[in-house]
Amino acid sequence: MFYTSDFKKFMHDLIIIGSGPAGVTAGIYAARKKLKTLLISRDFVGQVGRASFVENYPGILGVRGLDLTQKWREHLKKFEIEIKEGEEVVSLKKENDFFQVKTKNNEYEAKAVIVATGRKPKELDIPGEKEFLGKGVGYCVTCDGPLFGGKKIAVIGGGNSSFDAALESAKYGEKVYILHYEPQPKADELTQERVKANGKITLIPNADLKEIKGGKMVNSLLYEDLKAGEKKEILIDGVFVVEIGYTPVAEFLAELVDLNEAKEIIVDPRTGATKTPGLFAAGDVTDISAKQIIVAAGEGAKAALAAYNFLEKK
Numbered sequence: 001m002f003y004t005s006d007f008k009k010f011m012h013d014l015i016i017i018g019s020g021p022a023g024v025t026a027g028i029y030a031a032r033k034k035l036k037t038l039l040i041s042r043d044f045v046g047q048v049g050r051a052s053f054v055e056n057y058p059g060i061l062g063v064r065g066l067d068l069t070q071k072w073r074e075h076l077k078k079f080e081i082e083i084k085e086g087e088e089v090v091s092l093k094k095e096n097d098f099f100q101v102k103t104k105n106n107e108y109e110a111k112a113v114i115v116a117t118g119r120k121p122k123e124l125d126i127p128g129e130k131e132f133l134g135k136g137v138g139y140c141v142t143c144d145g146p147l148f149g150g151k152k153i154a155v156i157g158g159g160n161s162s163f164d165a166a167l168e169s170a171k172y173g174e175k176v177y178i179l180h181y182e183p184q185p186k187a188d189e190l191t192q193e194r195v196k197a198n199g200k201i202t203l204i205p206n207a208d209l210k211e212i213k214g215g216k217m218v219n220s221l222l223y224e225d226l227k228a229g230e231k232k233e234i235l236i237d238g239v240f241v242v243e244i245g246y247t248p249v250a251e252f253l254a255e256l257v258d259l260n261e262a263k264e265i266i267v268d269p270r271t272g273a274t275k276t277p278g279l280f281a282a283g284d285v286t287d288i289s290a291k292q293i294i295v296a297a298g299e300g301a302k303a304a305l306a307a308y309n310f311l312e313k314k
Contacts, residue, residue, distance in 0.1 A: 011109050012038045012082075014307055015101050017089050018116035018249075020046040021293045022283025024072040025300035026114050026307075031079035033308045038082045038108060040089055040101065044073050046118055047284070048293060050140040050242075053164055057293055066142050084108075089117075091252050094276060111314060112307045114272070115253065115265065115281040116300055119246035119291075124156065128212030129241070136218025136238045141165040144240075145172050151237035153177070154221050156209065158185035162242040163195050169240065170200040177234060179207040179223060204234075212239055248285045260287050272303035280307050 016026050019041035030037040048054065051065030060068070076083070087103040092113065094100070101108045121139055123129060129137055138144040141155070145168055153173040155166045158180030169176045178185075178195070183205050185192060195201050206226040213220045213233075222233045248264045250257065257274045258266045264287040265274060272280040282303040283296035 011098070011111070012036050013110065013311055014038070014112045014114065014304075015040065015099065015108055015110040016114045016116060016304075017092075017101070018046075018118060018283070018285075019044050019069075019073070019076075019085075020048060020116060020118045020283060021072070021297040022118070022300035022303070023114070023116035024076050025297040026116060026282060026304040027076050027081050028079060029301050029304035030307065031076075031081045033304070034080075035308060035311065038084065038110070039076070040084045040087050040103065040108070042086065042088045044069050044085065045140070045143070047246075050142060051161060051164060053168070054293065064142060089252055091254070092256060092279075093254070094256060094279070097278075099278065112278040112311055113280070114300070114303045114307055115250070115257075115274075115279070115285060116283045116296075116303075117249035118284045118296075119248050121241065121246055124209055124212075124241055126209050126211055128214070128218075132212055132214055132218045132239075135216065136214060136236075137212060138238065138240050139242070141168045141240050141242065144238075145169050148173050148238045150174050152235060153238045153240065154179060154234065154236045155240045155242055156180070157242045158182055158187065158205075160187045160191055163187040163191045165240055165242045166195055166201050167191075167198065170198050173200065173238075176201045177204055177236070178202070179204045179209065179221070181206070181208060181226075183227070246284070250285055257281070262287075270302075271306035272299060273306060278307075278310055 013035040014037045016023050016039045027039045049066045049069040055062045091102045099110050099113045149172045152175045153169045154177045166176050166178045208224040211222040220235050224231050256276045265281040267281050267286045272282045280303040282299040284291045
């Protein structure tokens with residue numbers, strides 16, 4: 001590395017923001033290309049770490065989400081790459097042909113940047129959600145499920161992640177409810193079959209959530225049955241908000257990128273390049289249509305190779 005003019009910050013060849021499958025893969029490829037690379041990560045959990053079980057990652061027949069992210073972390077650390085964990089990027093600017101990456105506590109500089117920040121789950125935005133966060137409301141069954149041993153649990157959402165979360169919750173809880181807005185769930189047929197075969201799990205479709213209620217802790221969930229046209233209440237001890245939609249984490253990029261209607265970063269599908277030279281993006285934060293672990297990993301590799309080619313020409 002060489003120092004910038006103020007002698008306070010190192011200049012990196014490449015900064016990678018994010019430690020999901022796209023960010024980790026980009027880091028591995030960048031390190032193998034001997035780029036002076038910094039990877040900034042708020043944590044190594046992300047969407048994958050919140051998944052109860054992953055069965056579609058090639059070479060691994062089945063693995064808990066947290067275990068898979070730990071494997072990625074261990075793999076990454078075998079290479080010569082600097083990792084700043086526990087930092088969240090708040091702004092990214094480009095001045096004098098270099099990028100300035102600012103976190104809440106530090107500033108870093110690089111000749112190129114890969115944004116692999118993924119997506120964050122949307123909130124329910126109903127009374128009680130924020131008030132009972134950590135008091136019965138959570139977003140990660142894998143992380144917090146064991147805390148609800150022998151208790152009643154509600155899992156919100158009708159996709160694969162929600163159904164997997166319900167199956168995981170059933171290992172600990174006495175009773176598990178899956179509430180989803182649509183008449184029919186969106187989970188894969190195989191996953192639905194597993195849920196239906198589990199005697200602890202009850203499906204509640206057409207559920208429009210209204211309020212999470214409780215005292216010191218959550219004790220009930222109020223919803224409207226859209227088919228029956230009436231409000232209902234179930235007694236529960238915990239609520240896991242798993243899959244009601246996601247928002248790309250791209251708000252810190254200002255005018256450096258173009259976003260589509262879904263607020264995803266528009267990239268060149270061949271390289272992951274954005275409209276700003278030297279700035280690349282990969283994974284679920286981009287407009288690439290398939291939001292899958294293996295796709296994000298491939299996009300991360302592509303972006304790292306493109307960044308390397310960009311730097312070679314500077």
